[in-house]
Amino acid sequence: MDLERDLNPAQRQAVLTTEGPVLVIAGAGSGKTRTIVYRLARLVAGGVDPASILLLTFTRKAAQEMLSRAGLLLAMGPDGVSGVSGGTFHAFAFATLRRYHAAAGYPDGFTVLDQADSEDVLGQAKDKLGIGKGDRSFPRRSAILGLLSKARNKEMAVADVLSREAFHLLPYADAIGQLGEAYTAFKTDHNLLDYDDLLFRLEQTLLGNPDLADYLRVRHRYIMVDEYQDTNRVQARLTRLLAPASGNVMAVGDDAQSIYAFRGATVDNILDFPDLYPGTTVVKLEQNYRSTQPILTLTNAILANAGRKFEKHLFTTREDGPVPELMRPFSDLTQAAMVAAKVRELSRTYPLHEIAVLFRAGYQSYALEVELGKTGIPFQKFGGLKFSDAAHVKDVLSYLRLVRNTADFPAWSRVLAFVPGIGPKTATKIFEAIQAGDRGVLGKMAARTAEFKTLIEFLDTLRGLPPVPAALLERVVEAYAPLLAEKFPDDYPRRQAGLDQLQQIAAAYHDLDAFLADLVIENPGEDRKKTREDHVVLSTVHSSKGLEWSAVLLIDLVDERFPSRHALSRPEDLEEERRLLYVACTRAREYLALFAPETVYQRTTGGCSPALPSIFLRELPPGPLKERRERLGGSSSGTFAAGCAPPRAAAGSASMSGSPRPGAGPRPAPAGAPGNGAGPANGSARALGYCRHKIFGRGKIIATLDGGKYRVNFPDFGPKVILADYLELEDAS
DNA sequence: GCGCCCTTTTTTTTT
DNA sequence: AAAAGGGCGC
Numbered sequence: 205m206d207l208e209r210d211l212n213p214a215q216r217q218a219v220l221t222t223e224g225p226v227l228v229i230a231g232a233g234s235g236k237t238r239t240i241v242y243r244l245a246r247l248v249a250g251g252v253d254p255a256s257i258l259l260l261t262f263t264r265k266a267a268q269e270m271l272s273r274a275g276l277l278l279a280m281g282p283d284g285v286s287g288v289s290g291g292t293f294h295a296f297a298f299a300t301l302r303r304y305h306a307a308a309g310y311p312d313g314f315t316v317l318d319q320a321d322s323e324d325v326l327g328q329a330k331d332k333l334g335i336g337k338g339d340r341s342f343p344r345r346s347a348i349l350g351l352l353s354k355a356r357n358k359e360m361a362v363a364d365v366l367s368r369e370a371f372h373l374l375p376y377a378d379a380i381g382q383l384g385e386a387y388t389a390f391k392t393d394h395n396l397l398d399y400d401d402l403l404f405r406l407e408q409t410l411l412g413n414p415d416l417a418d419y420l421r422v423r424h425r426y427i428m429v430d431e432y433q434d435t436n437r438v439q440a441r442l443t444r445l446l447a448p449a450s451g452n453v454m455a456v457g458d459d460a461q462s463i464y465a466f467r468g469a470t471v472d473n474i475l476d477f478p479d480l481y482p483g484t485t486v487v488k489l490e491q492n493y494r495s496t497q498p499i500l501t502l503t504n505a506i507l508a509n510a511g512r513k514f515e516k517h518l519f520t521t522r523e524d525g526p527v528p529e530l531m532r533p534f535s536d537l538t539q540a541a542m543v544a545a546k547v548r549e550l551s552r553t554y555p556l557h558e559i560a561v562l563f564r565a566g567y568q569s570y571a572l573e574v575e576l577g578k579t580g581i582p583f584q585k586f587g588g589l590k591f592s593d594a595a596h597v598k599d600v601l602s603y604l605r606l607v608r609n610t611a612d613f614p615a616w617s618r619v620l621a622f623v624p625g626i627g628p629k630t631a632t633k634i635f636e637a638i639q640a641g642d643r644g645v646l647g648k649m650a651a652r653t654a655e656f657k658t659l660i661e662f663l664d665t666l667r668g669l670p671p672v673p674a675a676l677l678e679r680v681v682e683a684y685a686p687l688l689a690e691k692f693p694d695d696y697p698r699r700q701a702g703l704d705q706l707q708q709i710a711a712a713y714h715d716l717d718a719f720l721a722d723l724v725i726e727n728p729g730e731d732r733k734k735t736r737e738d739h740v741v742l743s744t745v746h747s748s749k750g751l752e753w754s755a756v757l758l759i760d761l762v763d764e765r766f767p768s769r770h771a772l773s774r775p776e777d778l779e780e781e782r783r784l785l786y787v788a789c790t791r792a793r794e795y796l797a798l799f800a801p802e803t804v805y806q807r808t809t810g811g812c813s814p815a816l817p818s819i820f821l822r823e824l825p826p827g828p829l830k831e832r833r834e835r836l837g838g839s840s841s842g843t844f845a846a847g848c849a850p851p852r853a854a855a856g857s858a859s860m861s862g863s864p865r866p867g868a869g870p871r872p873a874p875a876g877a878p879g880n881g882a883g884p885a886n887g888s889a890r891a892l893g894y895c896r897h898k899i900f901g902r903g904k905i906i907a908t909l910d911g912g913k914y915r916v917n918f919p920d921f922g923p924k925v926i927l928a929d930y931l932e933l934e935d936a937s
Numbered sequence: 938g939c940g941c942c943c944t945t946t947t948t949t950t951t952t
Numbered sequence: 953a954a955a956a957g958g959g960c961g962c
Contacts, residue, residue: 942958944959945956
């Protein structure tokens with residue numbers, strides 16, 4: 205470890221200031237991780253006990269990587285520095301609550317609910333109260349949960365959240381509030397904690413137990429919090445509560461990369477840090493070591509249009525490199541082919557795992573996934589579905605959860621669903637009987653169905669065994685195998701492989717609670733995936749945070765997709781989308797391409813409609829991007845879908861066809877005025893009548909389209925667009 | 938009460 | 953394109 209040689213002056217200052225509060229403003233690619241690693245290593249080398257360091261990061265993987273790199277610096281062997289408490293706020297909260305549950309006056313053996321579990325609990329409350337019954341427009345459980353969680357994380361009233369960003373749901377404000385209360389009560393009664401509870405309950409616990417808080421403050425002489433710009437208000441308060449008596453707190457972050465405001469993160473935390481911790485040393489890391497100058501020129505230009513920001517002057521010594529490209533595929537479908545071709549071309553220069561395709565939302569990669577599959581390019585996707593979200597994994601884990609907490613409703617409902625004759629209603633009844641200790645009902649059920657008796661006996665057997673995760677899991681998987689084939693006839697071998705993987709993960713744990721909670725909070729299945737070599741990476745921008753690749757392709761850069769159409773109405777949301785784009789572009793080391801299809805597929809009309817390049821691209825001055833249009837005779841000719849004519853042939857609507865490069869000429873139409881979307885109602889919901897087709901049979905007309913075409917829903921064939929000539933219309937009666 | 942079929946509705950990002 | 957709700961037969 206040679207601080208003079210390995211670090212620049214600002215980094216060195218951050219590393220050497222080990223006493224007292226420190227705030228590090230770290231621009232993208234400015235060696236933030238290196239700085240934390242060196243600081244860790246220096247602390248340990250200086251004789252600080254690793255057990256007295258607390259390292260809070262955004263993912264467990266980030267913490268592990270830092271510890272392992274610090275270990276390498278200190279030549280401590282492959283495990284790196286051990287004994288440091290580290291991980292996410294949520295994981296730390298779980299570990300602390302579990303460890304000191306007795307002191308805090310809470311029962312042991314609580315269950316941590318993931319999103320799907322929480323939805324089950326909410327659904328239970330909804331059914332019980334009969335709220336929203338029969339109302340098709342009543343918000344989905346996931347939507348309600350999202351609102352409740354948002355209100356909680358932003359520490360606002362539910363009604364305020366609704367009026368700020370979901371005014372169409374205002375009529376449901378009371379119902380949602382009631383559901384929220386029932387949901388909370390249910391969790392308390394049954395010893396269940398959701399993600400938000402972990403943080404808030406830790407705070408309550410520390411406030412209610414000054415001795416415990418004091419103990420933790422003495423124990424952790426050094427705290428480092430990474431990605432501080434993405435902490436929310438409770439997390440900032442937790443940091444303050446945990447801040448060691450020694451005052452050695454370091455926060456690291458970059459306001460320009462704050463992308464979690466939707467769940468309550470606030471950059472105010474960074475701003476307020478120096479006030480909250482008097483005597484704070486503020487260090488700015490401004491030299492970028494990741495990207496070439498042409499990429500930085502683009503990212504600086506993106507940020508230049510930001511409304512509110514803290515001036516930073518990112519610079520690099522890597523002057524040379526290709527100018528980022530703006531690709532203009534004909535449509536989002538040809539975009540997939542173009543991206544695949546580009547990946548293939550890049551793979552001659554870079555290994556596949558050095559290439560990433562990034563997008564705003566998980567669904568945007570579907571077409572590309574198909575295309576990559578066709579062309580045989582292996583890929584790994586991050587963001588979207590998680591390993592532990594898979595139904596078979598949840599099924600198996602439910603048995604283990606019931607070993608620790610018999611009041612775990614979501615687990616019971618999964619497990620009971622396997623017993624023939626037991627559906628949601630009966631399952632609820634049984635659950636309530638178990639809660640009430642009503643052995644009569646259980647006896648009757650057992651007498652009636654043998655499977656139920658077997659299940660109860662099986663659970664009792666499990667509960668009687670020592671709580672070793674791997675051993676218990678083996679029993680469960682063995683018992684579950686026949687159910688697996690029955691429930692998933694198409695793909696149970698693949699799922700079995702997933703369960704084998706789960707067993708491997710379980711083998712690394714000796715504690716059942718930690719195993720179960722980690723799957724929910726940390727998703728170790730994901731780590732395993734991350735190590736795959738020679739796979740192109742597909743990732744949401746959010747999941748790409750903190751990572752970098754030699755080549756980055758960013759797709760669907762058109763209004764309503766990036767920025768997301770949900771973000772168009774409120775300026776703060778739009779600003780967050782801009783930072784998101786900034787994060788995405790700063791992931792690239794050498795090559796960066798942005799794809800803005802000229803038309804996109806629209807589910808609502810079933811066709812393609814012209815798309816405007818993202819507002820963030822239209823705002824750019826000429827220069828930082830080099831535009832390339834897809835050529836009619838080019839590599840992807842013939843791949844665009846029927847009905848998606850090349851834009852020249854398409855009607856001259858508000859597309860870019862007039863100006864050669866965004867921003868080069870006079871400004872195109874202002875944002876928020878897309879040519880479609882708010883158009884005349886096309887009557888998507890109501891039937892316009894019925895008709896008959898020679899092949900598809902009778903169908904319902906859902907919409908009248910231009911060119912004498914109808915959109916018809918055929919019961920056996922799904923929705924189709926058909927010329928009126930081929931249809932026999934029925935009289936509307 | 939359960940399970941199947943049909944219809945309607947909605948689709949951001951994550952711990 | 954998938955999920956959730958309602959209707960209906962068993």
